[in-house]
Amino acid sequence: MSNKKIAWVTDSTAFITKELQDNPNVYVMPLAIIFPDRTFEDGVDLTTEELYSRINSAKEVPKTSQPPVGKFAEIYENLKAEYDHVIAVHVSGKLSGTIESSRAGMEMAALDGEIVDSQSMSYTITTLLNKGMQLAEQGIDYKDIAATLREEALRSEKYVLLGSLDQFHKGGRMSKTQFLLGNLLQIKPIITIKTTGEFDLFQKVRSEKKAVNRLIELLTEATEKHNITEVQIMHGNVLEKALVVKKKIEEKHPNLNIVVGEISSTIAVHAGEGTVALIWHNEPK
Numbered sequence: 001m002s003n004k005k006i007a008w009v010t011d012s013t014a015f016i017t018k019e020l021q022d023n024p025n026v027y028v029m030p031l032a033i034i035f036p037d038r039t040f041e042d043g044v045d046l047t048t049e050e051l052y053s054r055i056n057s058a059k060e061v062p063k064t065s066q067p068p069v070g071k072f073a074e075i076y077e078n079l080k081a082e083y084d085h086v087i088a089v090h091v092s093g094k095l096s097g098t099i100e101s102s103r104a105g106m107e108m109a110a111l112d113g114e115i116v117d118s119q120s121m122s123y124t125i126t127t128l129l130n131k132g133m134q135l136a137e138q139g140i141d142y143k144d145i146a147a148t149l150r151e152e153a154l155r156s157e158k159y160v161l162l163g164s165l166d167q168f169h170k171g172g173r174m175s176k177t178q179f180l181l182g183n184l185l186q187i188k189p190i191i192t193i194k195t196t197g198e199f200d201l202f203q204k205v206r207s208e209k210k211a212v213n214r215l216i217e218l219l220t221e222a223t224e225k226h227n228i229t230e231v232q233i234m235h236g237n238v239l240e241k242a243l244v245v246k247k248k249i250e251e252k253h254p255n256l257n258i259v260v261g262e263i264s265s266t267i268a269v270h271a272g273e274g275t276v277a278l279i280w281h282n283e284p285k
Contacts, residue, residue, distance in 0.1 A: 004084035006136050006145075009075070011067065011098050012042035013091040014125035015234065015261050025083075026129070027075060031098065031266045032065040042266045051265045052237050052273045064266050066098035072105025079111070085142040086113035089128050089149065091121045092197030114146035117153065119197035122263060123232040123279045124156040153195075155282045157222055159202060160191040161211050163236050163274025190214060215278045216248055223253065226282035230257040236268045236275035245276060 005025075010016075012030040020026050030041040035054060040046035042064075055062065079086055088106070090099040103115050116132075118125045128149045135145045188211035192202040205211040222228060231249060235242035242260050249258055263275060271277075 004142070005082070006142055007079045007083040007086045008129055008132065009079075009086055009088040009102070010125055010129060011090050011096075011102075013096070013098075013121040013264050013266050014089075014129070015123045015232070015264070016043070017126060017261075020126065020129060023133075027079070029067040029072065029075070029098070029102070031067060031096070033265055033269060034063040034065060036060070040265075042264055046265055048237055048262065048265070048268075051268060055269065055273065062269055064096075064269055066096050066101045069101045069104045069108065072102050073108040074105075076106050076109035076111045076113070080109060084112075086111055087116065087132055087142055087146055087149075088113065089116045089118055089125050089132070091125065092119050092193065093117050094119075094197040095121065095193075095199070114142060116146050116149045117197060118156075119153045119195055120156050120158060120193050121267060122158075122234050122277065123259070123261070124153070124158060124281075126232075127156065127281050128152060152281075156279065157218075157282055158193050158277060158279040159215055159218060160193075160271060160275060160277040161208070161215060162189055162191060163238065163272045163276065212245055212248070212276070215245070215276075216252060219249065219278060219280065220252060222280065222282060223256075225285075227285045228256065228280050228282060230259065230280065232259045232261065232279040234261055234263045234275075234277040234279060236263050236271060237273050238276065241274070241276055245278070 008026045010028055012028055016028060030044050033040045033042055033046060088102050090102055093099040099115060099117055106113050118128055131152055132145050132149050135148060188205050188208050190202045190205060190211060192200050194200050205214050219231060233242045233245050246258050246260055
């Protein structure tokens with residue numbers, strides 16, 4: 001058992017709830033969003049409206065970049081004076097180099113800490129942070145907390161309904177032929193993030209309505225196998241669409257707690273405006 005003070009470090013791909021934002025022990029490292037004329041820090045100096053305005057008017061999709069090693073080293077050096085340990089929970093190492101920057105920065109600062117790969121992004125990271133803090137309140141050792149979070153990361157289930165085939169195409173993730181066929185046939189690809197932390201095409205569905213219904217079917221199937229208390233609906237600047245999905249879930253699963261929030265700007269760069277994602281955590285029954 002341990003009651004030593006722990007600092008929690010994450011990155012801006014996470015969904016930062018008000019509780020996390022107000023927690024003095026949580027530190028968020030912003031990823032960079034790089035346009036030809038300017039570089040922004042995710043969640044710091046770029047509003048949602050400006051992001052989508054810039055994306056929609058740009059000929060090329062902006063690039064994203066992980067926080068530099070030096071910035072991680074600096075924050076870890078500062079945290080050494082105030083905390084006994086640090087646990088960092090980051091976006092999947094298969095999707096970003098953020099976790100490697102964090103690890104290198106921790107080594108430079110000679111800090112006694114733990115790095116956890118969420119194998120995902122967005123609210124999955126939020127869930128892991130909240131779980132870790134609950135364990136810390138129970139006096140569990142920070143190494144054991146980190147080990148538990150690595151196991152918990154594998155319980156996350158997430159599906160993404162891409163909002164813009166054009167955005168996906170401009171980002172080089174879809175050939176011109178696939179893009180044209182997708183638009184012509186109104187195909188809505190559902191993407192999943194596997195437990196290995198990689199994106200994968202889960203299913204191609206004709207029409208957005210069928211795609212949304214399919215997402216809810218997947219949630220229903222999961223509730224039959226696992227104990228699920230909450231589902232998160234993350235969206236890319238389409239609150240009304242997210243609320244429609246929320247209503248559909250409430251009709252089928254009235255006992256589920258439903259959180260609605262926006263995807264981070266870093267994620268929006270790749271997924272596009274209009275994206276809707278469903279995320280939940282599978283606990284054993």
